[in-house]
Amino acid sequence: MTGGVQFTQADTGARYEVFHTDCPARDVVDHVTSRWGIWVLISLQSNDLRFYELRESIQGISEKMLAQTLRALVQDGLVWRRVEPTTPPQVTYGLTEFGRDIGESLAELFGRITRRLSPRSAEQGRERRPGS
Incomplete structure (x- = not known):
């Protein structure tokens, strides 16, 4: 490799x-x-x-962390952001084609994990959640 380029050519x-x-x-990643x-x-x-809907859907995330995470995912091309010029501005987020592709894989992984959990493991997780 020359000049610090970090890829190799594949077919x-x-x-x-x-x-x-x-x-x-x-x-x-x-x-x-x-x-x-x-x-x-x-x-x-x-x-x-919209931002507040996303914040409500993810328990435990702060506004600051959601904003930082969304900023990174938008910059990476996984999430798009649309601002409607209202007062206050309404900001909506969605997945790009790349984001949908990655999101589907993550949802499949999440599904595999939850299918393998025993009912006892799932119940213990719910019991711990409020006081985490």
Whole structure:
């Protein structure tokens, strides 16, 4: 590799070296798998949501963390943002094609995990949640 370029050529195009710390794809993976990124992507799977609706759908997330997470996901091209010029402005978020693709995989992973949990594990999770 020359000049610090972090991809190698594959038959179908560029392929990133995701295990290298300078790889640009690594930032996207970090944002998707962050504490809140996965929940934002799953929440937007079924509908476009306004900021407050998204905040209500994800228990435990603060406005600050939701704003930071959305900013990163918009910058990565996973989420789109639309501002309607009203007073106050109405901001709506939805998934791009890339975001839908990633979100579907995350929802499938979440489904696999929840199908494997025993009823006792699920009940314990609900008992812990209020006082977490």
